[in-house]
Each structure stands twice: as C-alpha cells, then as structure tokens.
Amino acid sequence: MVLRERISEHTYVFRSSMYARVNAGLISTPEGCVLIDTLPYPEETQEIANFVQRRLRSQVKYVILTHSHADHVYGAYLFPEAEVIGHLYARKLLLTQTKPALLKARTLNPVLADVCLIMPAILMEKEAAVRLGGATLIMRHAPGHAPDVISVYYREEKVLFASDAMMPIPYFVHGDIRDLRNTLRALAQVSPVEDLVQGHGDVLLRGEVKTVIETYLDYLDCVERHVDWVLAKGGGKQALLSLDVEDCGIPRIALEGLATKLHQENLVTLFLRKRKARQVKRKA
Numbered sequence: 001m002v003l004r005e006r007i008s009e010h011t012y013v014f015r016s017s018m019y020a021r022v023n024a025g026l027i028s029t030p031e032g033c034v035l036i037d038t039l040p041y042p043e044e045t046q047e048i049a050n051f052v053q054r055r056l057r058s059q060v061k062y063v064i065l066t067h068s069h070a071d072h073v074y075g076a077y078l079f080p081e082a083e084v085i086g087h088l089y090a091r092k093l094l095l096t097q098t099k100p101a102l103l104k105a106r107t108l109n110p111v112l113a114d115v116c117l118i119m120p121a122i123l124m125e126k127e128a129a130v131r132l133g134g135a136t137l138i139m140r141h142a143p144g145h146a147p148d149v150i151s152v153y154y155r156e157e158k159v160l161f162a163s164d165a166m167m168p169i170p171y172f173v174h175g176d177i178r179d180l181r182n183t184l185r186a187l188a189q190v191s192p193v194e195d196l197v198q199g200h201g202d203v204l205l206r207g208e209v210k211t212v213i214e215t216y217l218d219y220l221d222c223v224e225r226h227v228d229w230v231l232a233k234g235g236g237k238q239a240l241l242s243l244d245v246e247d248c249g250i251p252r253i254a255l256e257g258l259a260t261k262l263h264q265e266n267l268v269t270l271f272l273r274k275r276k277a278r279q280v281k282r283k284a
C-alpha cells in the first residue's frame with residue numbers, strides 16, 4: 001500500500017508503507033509527468049504507474065533519480081519510455097554499489113526478482129532545469145547524505161524536493177558531514193517554499209522548514225562535538241555510543257524506530273574518519 005498525498009495543484013507525493021516511509025514525487029503537466037524518485041518495491045512503484053495511466057491518463061516523460069540509493073531507484077525500470085536524469089556521480093555509484101547490493105537482495109527477496117537498474121541517460125553536475133508543459137524544475141547538486149544527491153525545486157508551485165539531504169534523522173555515512181551542513185544551509189535559502197518534500201517521512205509546510213533545518217544542523221553539531229570530545233580524551237566505543245539520539249534533539253521513534261541505528265552509524269563513521277585524519281596528520 002502506498003500513501004498518496006496531493007500537496008498542490010499538480011504535485012503528488014507517494015509514500016512507501018513497506019520501507020522507511022520513502023517518498024516519491026510526481027508532477028503532472030499537460031505534456032506528461034515528471035517522476036522524482038521511485039519506491040523500493042515494484043508493487044509500490046507500479047501503483048504510481050497505474051495512477052499516471054488510469055487516473056491522470058498521462059505518461060511519465062522524465063524520471064529524476066535524486067541519488068543512487070536502492071530505496072529511491074529500484075522502480076525506474078517500470079517507466080521504459082521515460083528519460084532518466086541523475087547526477088554525474090550517480091552512474092558510478094549505481095554500478096559499483098547499488099548493483100552488487102541488488103544482486104544480493106534479489107536472492108534474498110523474490111519480489112525484487114524483476115528489478116533491473118536503469119542508468120541515467122541525462123547527467124547533471126551543479127545545476128540544471130527540466131521544462132515540461134509549463135513546469136520548471138530546477139535541479140541542484142545537494143551532497144552530504146551521498147555524493148550524488150540532487151534537490152529539485154518546482155518553481156511554479158513552490159515545492160522543494162530535498163531528497164535524503166532531509167530525512168527525520170540526518171545521515172551522512174555514505175557522504176560527508178560538512179557537505180551535508182552546507183547543503184542544509186543552501187536548502188534553507190531556497191525561497192519561496194510552500195511545501196518541502198523530504199526523502200523520507202512527512203512533507204513539511206512553509207512555517208516548519210526553517211525550524212526543522214535548524215534541528216538537523218543542531219543534530220550534526222551535537223554529533224561532531226561528542227566525537228571530538230571522545231577523541232580528545234582517548235575514549236572507546238562505549239564512550240562514543242553513550243550519546244543517545246534524543247540528547248541531540250531527534251526522537252528515538254523517528255524514521256520508524258531506525259533513528260538510534262542510523263545515529264550510531266553516524267557516530268562510528270565520523271569517529272573513524274576523524275581518527276584516521278589525525279593519524280595521517282601525525283605521520284606527516
């Protein structure tokens with residue numbers, strides 16, 4: 001079952017109920033639709049395809065893959081007529097990371113048997129736009145969660161799709177904490193925004209955007225402060241993991257209870273990266 005929400009006149013959001021509340025966005029125009037990401041399971045993405053065909057009597061002209069992670073890209077093969085757009089870095093990540101993981105996942109989960117990865121044919125780097133049937137979609141590089149993340153701003157309806165740069169708990173294990181901070185600050189500058197669609201979880205309304213971005217930035221500062229403190233006093237894993245996600249302002253129940261797990265992965269990743277950087281510096 002997919003939750004469908006119409007957030008403005010021509011904008012729909014489809015949310016997975018099977019995995020981590022992933023969002024896909026759909027923009028409908030008189031000349032066809034633009035799909036922003038797909039959902040993790042084929043039966044969920046198929047619901048979007050059916051909606052476009054039967055309810056809107058339209059077709060998907062472009063699929064924008066906001067980054068190469070499995071939960072956003074698995075359904076792209078269900079739109080064989082669409083042009084697929086992604087970041088320059090997405091191709092390599094799809095081939096070296098998403099594909100081997102898919103081959104493994106297929107053997108474990110028969111519902112993924114038909115999934116095949118689609119490589120973006122149109123690649124963007126810093127900024128690019130799609131224009132279709134009166135809709136202008138501005139795509140911008142938004143790294144931090146992963147190196148290939150792009151955000152999409154639908155200018156006419158003032159909807160910002162932030163992808164996983166914004167999710168109920170910031171997560172930088174596949175990316176970089178500094179990039180994520182810069183991206184969050186850049187997203188806070190996008191104006192006007194009526195609705196902000198996060199990569200996972202609830203759609204934010206205009207009045208919530210600034211506060212939520214501040215919460216995410218505070219979370220990142222809290223994690224980094226703690227890691228620096230543990231490194232300074234030569235603490236180990238126990239000291240590192242003593243910081244609860246709630247101490248950094250993110251509820252434990254966020255992202256269907258995944259918050260603690262992702263938080264601990266953030267801590268360990270940052271700790272190992274910083275420790276390595278110190279060792280390299282010492283050697284030099």
Ligand SMILES: [Zn+2]
Pocket residue numbers: 067069145146164
């Ligand atoms: Zn992701």
